[in-house]
Amino acid sequence: MPEAERIERLTFESAQVWPQAAETRRGEVALVTAQNLSREYGKVAALKRASLSIFPGDSIALLGTSGSGKSTLLHLLGGLDQPTGGELSWPALGDSADLRPSKVAFVFQAQSLMPPLTALENVALPLLLLGANPEAAKQQAAAVLDTLELSAIAGQLPEELSGGQAQRVAVARALIAKPQLILADEPTGQLDSATAQHLMDVLLAALSPQTALVMATHDETVARRLNTVWRMKDGVLEEHP
Numbered sequence: 337m338p339e340a341e342r343i344e345r346l347t348f349e350s351a352q353v354w355p356q357a358a359e360t361r362r363g364e365v366a367l368v369t370a371q372n373l374s375r376e377y378g379k380v381a382a383l384k385r386a387s388l389s390i391f392p393g394d395s396i397a398l399l400g401t402s403g404s405g406k407s408t409l410l411h412l413l414g415g416l417d418q419p420t421g422g423e424l425s426w427p428a429l430g431d432s433a434d435l436r437p438s439k440v441a442f443v444f445q446a447q448s449l450m451p452p453l454t455a456l457e458n459v460a461l462p463l464l465l466l467g468a469n470p471e472a473a474k475q476q477a478a479a480v481l482d483t484l485e486l487s488a489i490a491g492q493l494p495e496e497l498s499g500g501q502a503q504r505v506a507v508a509r510a511l512i513a514k515p516q517l518i519l520a521d522e523p524t525g526q527l528d529s530a531t532a533q534h535l536m537d538v539l540l541a542a543l544s545p546q547t548a549l550v551m552a553t554h555d556e557t558v559a560r561r562l563n564t565v566w567r568m569k570d571g572v573l574e575e576h577p
């Protein structure tokens with residue numbers, strides 16, 4: 337086979353298998369790894385053969401326009417939804433059945449707090465679901481609210497909070513059980529840009545160096561706050577490690 341043809345062939349073949357999602361990196365075990373992960377809704381291919389691994393300490397922006405498949409991917413990574421193709425596992429976290437709320441936490445775009453509960457009670461909820469003593473859970477919730485500069489609104493109901501405050505409470509709730517993976521779906525999507533930057537400040541400051549963050553956004557300015565940007569378009573993860 338002529339050299340040029342051989343190289344072309346090798347390039348083609350390696351493109352078929354690249355990138356292999358590695359389960360380890362520099363001795364660390366992936367929190368989640370996916371190979372050719374796909375999700376179809378009827379005839380709509382919402383996610384097409386995504387391969388990726390996420391490791392402790394990663395902070396990744398999933399950047400793409402509306403409908404590009406960001407939420408679909410996040411839901412799969414958090415075990416909220418089942419893929420229709422490919423493989424998905426959580427090598428460092430165990431079975432998908434016991435991911436939440438101690439290992440994986442979500443922050444959604446808006447209105448995810450429980451309306452009849454105060455901010456403090458909303459933040460304590462993950463610990464209560466894990467069987468914590470209610471008084472201890474409330475004390476821990478108060479401490480997390482304090483670190484996010486939210487002590488003053490601890491007793492307020494969600495409807496009494498501004499959009500930015502409500503999203504910071506949602507971040508506090510995501511952080512309280514010290515999850516290893518935080519999946520945030522356009523958490524700044526309904527905030528003005530100054531409030532969005534403040535939310536990013538408190539979220540990034542509160543993250544432990546061992547916690548990975550994956551955040552869907554369509555905002556380049558928000559995406560640039562994270563260490564890595566993966567672009568999504570029409571269900572395809574275009575840039576990944």
Ligand SMILES: Nc1ncnc2c1ncn2[C@@H]1O[C@H](COP(=O)(O)OP(=O)(O)O)[C@@H](O)[C@H]1O
Nearest residue numbers: 377380382400401402403404405406407408409
């Ligand atoms: N539950 C669903 N049923 C049918 N189609 C869906 C559903 N969820 C998402 N889709 C479709 O999948 C594609 C990707 O959606 P989504 O992951 O929500 O994108 P993004 O979060 O980037 O806006 C879109 O075409 C959307 O209409």
Ligand SMILES: [Mg+2]
Nearest residue numbers: 406407408521
């Ligand atoms: Mg979405």
